[in-house]
Amino acid sequence: MDLGPGRRAAPPRFVLPGVSEKNREGKRTARERLAAEREKQRSAEKRRRLLIVGAAVVCVLALAAVIGVVAANMDKDKTDTAGPVTAPSGANGDDNLVIPAGEASARSTLTVWEDFRCPACKNFESAYRPTIHELTDSGQLKVDYRLVTLIDGNMGGSGSLRAANAAACAQDAGKFTAYHDVLFDNQPVETNDDYADNGKLIELAGKVDGLDTGAFRKCVEDGAHNSWVAQSNKAFQSSGFQGTPTVLLNGKNIYQDRTMTPAKLKQMVEEANKA
Incomplete structure (x- = not known):
């Protein structure tokens, strides 16, 4: 272009x-x-x-x-634990906080502070129970049982309280010793609060002849002796003792003795009775 x-x-x-x-x-x-x-x-x-x-x-x-x-x-x-303190039938001692076993006329007294959730208490029962029964049955020894809720305080829960109440209900029925033994024989592991279940405690009563009655069931379910158990535990806390079981023979703390055995306990009772 x-x-x-x-x-x-x-x-x-x-x-x-x-x-x-x-x-x-x-x-x-x-x-x-x-x-x-x-x-x-x-x-x-x-x-x-x-x-x-x-x-x-x-x-x-x-x-x-x-x-x-x-x-x-x-x-x-x-x-x-609210409400009036109702001691079980036959309880004695200060404030009626002791459940006695054996002949009242026995010359030696074994005082046992126990918690039904306490593994060490079960160990004591497993080792010493045959000897204790032998001595009580022969009239040589009486036992003052004092119930504690130490594990409830340490681990939480209410199994110690409820089991102790059930044991007090068994005392009302004249079946304390047998039911006491059943509770330790069937003790759950320390971290399981199975004894907080009243149904479990009533079920175990079936292992004691004549205990599982309407009166026993009502006593357990109503917590009839809960306040009494709480007062018993309070007495333990003010006693100066450190743990359970605490075992005294004629007022002397013997279970802290590492050389103690059932045979030695029997010998001590026999010697004390002779003296």
Whole structure:
């Protein structure tokens, strides 16, 4: 094309067919991938926030449930030991806190502080019970049982209290010694508060002839001697003794003697009776 003197036409531009369309398509695809990735990240963040909120709600509800159970148990324990102190039949000693076994005329007295949830008490019973029964049956020894709820205080729960109440109910029926032995023979592990279940205590009464009666069941279920048990435990706390079992022969603490054995106990009782 002639543009006049001194002027030339610009050379024509050549564009490869399809290149522009491909560039535009590539840019559009990249934008779509970026948008999809951002949407994916937003969805993941939303799910994360929902999980955090959900977990927090679950923790709050669980904590509230635990607090509710603890509060209910505390209120129940307060109710269990409220009311007048009713000693079991035949109880004697200071404030009628002793359950006696054996002949009252026996010259030697063994005082035993025990907790029905206490493993060491079970060990004592397993080792010494035959000798104690032999000495009480022959009239050489009487035993003053004093009941404690030490494990309830240390581990939580109410099994010590309820088992002691049930034992006091058995004393009302004249079946204390037999039921006392059954409770130790069937003692749950220390961390299991199985004796907090009155149904379990009534079930074990079936192992003692004539104990599972309507009167016994009512006594157990009503916690008739709970306040008496609480007073007995209070006496132990003010006694200066450190743990259970605490065993005294004629007032002397003998179970802390590492050389003590059932045979030695029998010998000590016989010698004391001769003196």
